[in-house]
Amino acid sequence: MKLALLGIAAASLVIAWVSPEHPKADFTLVVVGDFHGSLTPCGCTKPMSGGLARMATAVDQIRARNKVVVVANGAMTSGSNSRQTEMKAETLAEALRVLDAEAINLAATDKALGTGLEETFDRLSGERLIRDELRPELTLSNGWIAASWQQGKPVPHADILLVDGGLDSARTLAGTPKVIVYRSNARPPARPEMKNASLLLTPGESGKFLIQLDFRANQMVRYQVTELGPSFRDHRSITQILSRYLQRVGRENLLGKLPRQTSDQSFAGSRRCGSCHQEEFATWKTTRHSDALATLEETKHDRDPDCVGCHVVGLSQSTGFQSRQKTPELADVGCESCHGPGGKHADEPAQNKMAVVGEKSCAPCHVLDHSPGFNFEKYWEKVRHGESTLKTYLENLGKT
Ligand code: HEC
Ligand code: HEC
Numbered sequence: 402m403k404l405a406l407l408g409i410a411a412a413s414l415v416i417a418w419v420s421p422e423h424p425k426a427d428f429t430l431v432v433v434g435d436f437h438g439s440l441t442p443c444g445c446t447k448p449m450s451g452g453l454a455r456m457a458t459a460v461d462q463i464r465a466r467n468k469v470v471v472v473a474n475g476a477m478t479s480g481s482n483s484r485q486t487e488m489k490a491e492t493l494a495e496a497l498r499v500l501d502a503e504a505i506n507l508a509a510t511d512k513a514l515g516t517g518l519e520e521t522f523d524r525l526s527g528e529r530l531i532r533d534e535l536r537p538e539l540t541l542s543n544g545w546i547a548a549s550w551q552q553g554k555p556v557p558h559a560d561i562l563l564v565d566g567g568l569d570s571a572r573t574l575a576g577t578p579k580v581i582v583y584r585s586n587a588r589p590p591a592r593p594e595m596k597n598a599s600l601l602l603t604p605g606e607s608g609k610f611l612i613q614l615d616f617r618a619n620q621m622v623r624y625q626v627t628e629l630g631p632s633f634r635d636h637r638s639i640t641q642i643l644s645r646y647l648q649r650v651g652r653e654n655l656l657g658k659l660p661r662q663t664s665d666q667s668f669a670g671s672r673r674c675g676s677c678h679q680e681e682f683a684t685w686k687t688t689r690h691s692d693a694l695a696t697l698e699e700t701k702h703d704r705d706p707d708c709v710g711c712h713v714v715g716l717s718q719s720t721g722f723q724s725r726q727k728t729p730e731l732a733d734v735g736c737e738s739c740h741g742p743g744g745k746h747a748d749e750p751a752q753n754k755m756a757v758v759g760e761k762s763c764a765p766c767h768v769l770d771h772s773p774g775f776n777f778e779k780y781w782e783k784v785r786h787g788e789s790t791l792k793t794y795l796e797n798l799g800k801t
């Protein structure tokens with residue numbers, strides 16, 4: 402057996418473990434999962450991997466060469482109890498149907514959201530959910546039996562076991578199943594672990610990867626991890642399903658229904674700040690902050706509660722951004738995204754000084770998931786301003 406690096410193309414890393422003979426396979430088992438509610442890569446940094454639209458394209462490519470059996474392991478949702486979680490679960494179920502997933506396992510955190518969600522997921526995915534008492538096992542098109550396991554449950558007899566647990570759990574279950582799929586929030590290992598004749602493997606975190614196993618005479622002859630980078634184009638039907646989801650998020654006005662902190666601190670809006678701080682305003686206009694909402698509008702995520710908070714001013718406060726129509730002056734990452742509400746200061750600057758802010762003001766938005774390359778010194782250079790405040794103001798006062 403040898404480990405081969407087949408290709409590195411713009412973040413779509415393919416690691417394959419191939420047997421020396423590498424004969425044609427009877428079928429390819431494709432394992433996906435641990436979506437955690439990630440339907441698309443957010444696009445905050447490029448290239449970013451993952452997303453159902455790329456995943457479906459990758460599966461189609463494999464299907465063009467070989468008979469494919471797709472299985473999907475939980476968690477499907479983030480586990481937070483909200484209307485948006487429900488909508489995402491429904492979208493994911495529809496997408497898994499397009500992928501033709503033959504066995505799907507929900508995690509305990511998904512099931513905790515209620516039997517209503519479970520039933521809808523089952524229906525939309527084409528009744529491919531493994532369901533404790535109702536449908537404890539499923540027969541796959543390759544003849545295998547698929548079953549699931551979670552903490553505290555007896556170990557079922559199955560060829561493939563979808564586990565709501567990590568590698569440690571998988572190890573304790575090793576024995577009869579040919580394949581055991583476990584959960585992990587890291588990159589899948591370059592080769593699967595083999596224990597007591599069971600292959601232990603994981604699709605990794607947030608639907609960023611796809612695992613492919615070629616079988617011949619029930620022996621694995623090839624294992625491959627594919628990172629779903631931008632080299633996979635977006636699948637048409639999935640793109641349609643995703644855009645329907647975003648339309649629903651907009652139509653139900655989930656953004657407007659977000660809980661907010663009641664505040665008596667008003668926002669002035671960047672333009673008004675700029676009426677006195679002209680140089681700061683001019684600098685700000687040249688930065689990407691001043692176009693941050695348009696960035697979301699381009700991909701129709703501008704009414705998506707998952708995105709808007711970091712691309713506007715004060716979304717979490719009652720006096721903050723509502724919509725481009727209602728609060729146009731609070732669209733984009735504005736002065737008050739970093740400096741805090743400045744309504745009072747704008748009315749009477751000398752009486753109401755703004756607090757001094759610094760590096761900490763970047764932290765709520767420039768988080769690891771959305772800005773992995775963030776470095777204050779480097780980033781501040783690109784948005785640097787503020788040295789000339791009082792001077793400009795007094796000069797302007799002199800003119801009037
Ligand atoms: C936690 C805050 C946060 C959230 C939530 C967030 N973003 Fe961003 N986004 C950022 C930051 C910060 C950047 C700039 C990243 C950088 O350049 O380091 C960014 C940049 C972007 C860019 C520009 C990338 C480029 O290079 O042109 C896009 C597109 C984007 N975000 C889309 C989204 C979408 C879509 C969502 C929701 C699914 C989202 N963002 C949610 C903080 C966020
Ligand atoms: C009417 C004119 C005016 C407006 C509008 C205005 N400022 Fe100021 N700002 C000033 C003046 C004058 C000072 C200097 C105050 C001082 O030092 O006494 C100042 C100072 C500041 C300072 C330095 C800290 C301080 O308070 O001394 C910051 C930061 C600041 N302004 C941010 C903003 C932001 C953000 C906005 C919009 C919310 C804004 N300003 C709107 C006139 C204005």
Ligand code: HEC
Binds near residue numbers: 693738764767780784
């Ligand atoms: C309210 C959220 C938010 C805050 C606070 C914030 N940013 Fe950003 N930042 C963003 C978003 C969103 C983008 C991407 C905008 C786009 O491209 O549409 C971004 C982009 C940037 C970029 C452009 C990156 C590039 O490579 O061109 C720089 C630089 C930057 N931010 C620096 C900072 C610094 C420094 C701070 C703190 C002093 C800060 N930001 C605070 C949300 C924020």
Ligand code: HEC
Binds near residue numbers: 737757
């Ligand atoms: C990305 C975050 C961010 C944005 C957006 C931003 N600022 Fe600042 N600003 C800072 C930081 C950080 C400092 C430096 C620390 C400080 O002095 O508070 C600063 C400094 C200043 C100062 C000088 C404060 C002083 O003590 O001398 C003024 C005035 C100011 N900003 C006004 C503005 C205005 C007006 C806008 C909008 C046109 C704006 N800022 C947009 C983060 C931001």
